[in-house]
Amino acid sequence: xxxxxxxxxxxxxxxxxxxxxxxxxxxxxxxxxxxxxxxxxxxxxxxxxxxxxxxxxxxxxxxxxxxxxxxxxxxxxxxxxxxxxxxxxxxxxxxxxxxxxxxxxxxxxxxxxxxxxxxxxxxxxxxxxxxxxxxxxxxxxxxxxxxxxxxxxxxxxxxxxxxxxxxxxxxxxxxxxxxxxxxxxxxxxxxxxxxxxxxxxxxxxxxxxxxxxxxxxxxxxxxxxxxxxxxxxxxxxxxxxxxxxxxxxxxxxxxxxxxxxxxxxxxxxxxxxxxxxxxxxxxxxxxxxxxxxxxxxxxxxxxxxxxxxxxxxxxxxxxxxxxxxxxxxxxxxxxxxxxxxxxxxxxxxxxxxxxxxxxxxxxxxxxxxxxxxxxxxxxxxxxxxxxxxxxxxxxxxxxxx
Amino acid sequence: xxxxxxxxxxxxxxxxxxxxxxxxxxxxxxxxxxxxxxxxxxxxxxxxxxxxxxxxxxxxxxxxxxxxxxxxxxxxxxxxxxxxxxxxxxxxxxxxxxxxxxxxxxxxxxxxxxxxxxxxxxxxxxxxxxxxxxxxxxxxxxxxxxxxxxxxxxxxxxxxxxxxxxxxxxxxxxxxxxxxxxxxxxxxxxxxxxx
Numbered sequence: 033x034x035x036x037x038x039x040x041x042x043x044x045x046x047x048x049x050x051x052x053x054x055x056x057x058x059x060x061x062x063x064x065x066x067x068x069x070x071x072x073x074x075x076x077x078x079x080x081x082x083x084x085x086x087x088x089x090x091x092x093x094x095x096x097x098x099x100x101x102x103x104x105x106x107x108x109x110x111x112x113x114x115x116x117x118x119x120x121x122x123x124x125x126x127x128x129x130x131x132x133x134x135x136x137x138x139x140x141x142x143x144x145x146x147x148x149x150x151x152x153x154x155x156x157x158x159x160x161x162x163x164x165x166x167x168x169x170x171x172x173x174x175x176x177x178x179x180x181x182x183x184x185x186x187x188x189x190x191x192x193x194x195x196x197x198x199x200x201x202x203x204x205x206x207x208x209x210x211x212x213x214x215x216x217x218x219x220x221x222x223x224x225x226x227x228x229x230x231x232x233x234x235x236x237x238x239x240x241x242x243x244x245x246x247x248x249x250x251x252x253x254x255x256x257x258x259x260x261x262x263x264x265x266x267x268x269x270x271x272x273x274x275x276x277x278x279x280x281x282x283x284x285x286x287x288x289x290x291x292x293x294x295x296x297x298x299x300x301x302x303x304x305x306x307x308x309x310x311x312x313x314x315x316x317x318x319x320x321x322x323x324x325x326x327x328x329x330x331x332x333x334x335x336x337x338x339x340x341x342x343x344x345x346x347x348x349x350x351x352x353x354x355x356x357x358x359x360x361x362x363x364x365x366x367x368x369x370x371x372x373x374x375x376x377x378x379x380x381x382x383x384x385x386x387x388x389x390x391x392x393x394x395x396x397x398x399x400x401x402x403x404x405x406x407x408x409x410x411x412x413x414x415x416x417x418x419x420x421x422x423x424x425x426x427x428x429x430x431x432x433x
Numbered sequence: 434x435x436x437x438x439x440x441x442x443x444x445x446x447x448x449x450x451x452x453x454x455x456x457x458x459x460x461x462x463x464x465x466x467x468x469x470x471x472x473x474x475x476x477x478x479x480x481x482x483x484x485x486x487x488x489x490x491x492x493x494x495x496x497x498x499x500x501x502x503x504x505x506x507x508x509x510x511x512x513x514x515x516x517x518x519x520x521x522x523x524x525x526x527x528x529x530x531x532x533x534x535x536x537x538x539x540x541x542x543x544x545x546x547x548x549x550x551x552x553x554x555x556x557x558x559x560x561x562x563x564x565x566x567x568x569x570x571x572x573x574x575x576x577x578x579x580x581x582x583x584x585x586x587x588x589x590x591x592x593x594x595x596x597x598x599x600x601x602x603x604x605x606x607x608x609x610x611x612x613x614x615x616x617x618x619x620x621x622x623x624x625x626x627x628x
């Protein structure tokens with residue numbers, strides 16, 4: 033890793049004496065890489081990316097780029113350099129330097145070939161080192177996440193996907209390694225002439241091009257999964273914090289959260305645990321049950337009755353909604369009715385006097401009144417007389433004896 | 434509007450959700466109906482004092498008018514869900530819409546743990562009358578509750594007739610809801626104190 037320099041790949045590419053057409057063909061043969069997959073920071077990657085775009089290696093879709101941590105930036109940057117940083121400029125410089133080195137040796141042709149191959153091999157060795165080093169860093173990052181996840185009791189199987197991806201990466205490195213230093217190369221090293229050497233290097237570069245793309249994809253995938261794990265851990269931590277605050281009785285305090293404010297604006301009916309609206313008449317019953325409709329018509333004060341006739345569902349339902357807001361746990365309708373039936377009072381007078389645990393408005397009392405009249409109409413007697421409250425006429429209803 | 438009564442019953446009468454990842458085909462039909470006739474349904478539910486919302490492929494209702502008393506009541510309902518989700522994350526940390534699990538796995542994990550049974554019992558769900566109040570009873574009650582609240586879909590696997598539970602997108606609704614709540618940390622408060 034220490035001996036790696038930025039131009040290694042460029043110098044390696046030079047001995048091909050092939051230009052970007054070849055590279056472009058090689059890269060186009062593999063699957064396209066998208067800009068959004070590989071880059072986050074324009075300023076950081078700008079120079080390399082331009083080259084990649086020139087070579088049609090990276091397709092820009094104009095999408096937002098993935099958010100990558102600095103260490104992944106670095107790794108991906110190295111992955112770039114494994115196969116992608118071959119420019120004409122680098123090629124020329126490497127060629128000149130290599131040829132002048134070999135000429136300086138003043139050795140026989142075979143020996144010069146040997147040096148030539150060794151130099152190339154060394155450069156490839158450096159690349160392998162960089163790849164391995166990237167994998168080590170990756171391992172360390174995965175290990176860190178893994179440990180963190182374990183400390184936070186995140187289940188192991190949740191991370192298996194990352195480890196599988198990591199294993200693929202190891203296999204990939206091994207494959208490249210065996211290709212470059214395997215028996216075929218050793219044979220060529222012994223018997224090669226200029227043409228064979230060139231074709232060997234072309235083949236090497238082709239492998240690197242394909243593997244470089246694979247590596248890049250794997251790194252992106254791993255990064256994606258790690259981000260997902262991070263998000264998940266954040267979610268779990270937040271729930272644990274909310275739970276802890278709740279258990280300490282501090283969650284509703286504005287000093288600790290905006291929960292109270294939040295609940296006053298946005299709260300799905302789904303949260304409301306009650307099937308459990310004790311003061312609730314199902315809509316179908318309101319609309320279709322002749323008993324309830326009849327009782328409702330009998331019980332409603334005149335004003336609401338007109339509304340009910342004109343538009344059966346809406347106003348009646350929303351009126352009941354208001355009634356539901358009243359403390360539904362303390363007051364069960366059947367219990368209230370059990371108290372009312374032996375009382376001998378009229379229904380509205382009873383409701384007027386009843387302690388609902390809070391002060392009710394006249395409208396809320398009327399809601400209860402209508403509710404009881406509907407649901408318990410079989411146990412009630414509807415008279416023809418009315419009492420008047422704040423300008424509203426309310427039917428007098430008694431319990432059956 | 435093809436299913437006004439059924440939609441009203443699900444969303445309003447039963448305080449439910451209608452999502453496109455429910456197993457029930459009728460639910461998916463209602464979901465499509467809601468998507469097509471969204472404006473008419475919004476108008477219908479406005480008459481009921483509710484707003485029709487659509488998030489994460491889920492339709493649900495929120496109340497327009499909120500009394501102070503209702504906020505206290507909401508607080509208790511919210512606390513119940515905090516208890517449940519906190520417990521679920523402890524048992525299945527990878528829980529997310531679409532994830533599946535078996536009752537036996539879940540029960541084994543709870544039973545072999547020291548803290549989980551205590552957590553489970555502390556969730557304020559009422560057991561059915563006459564039930565022995567042990568871990569199994571509480572676990573079944575919790576699963577029934579989650580099924581009723583549409584967080585879980587239940588189906589039987591054809592190969593071996595084992596019951597599988599699948600988490601629905603309703604879970605992500607609550608998760609996103611919790612995300613929107615701002616918690617103020619001790620550090621922030623002490624910082625504010627020094628300014």
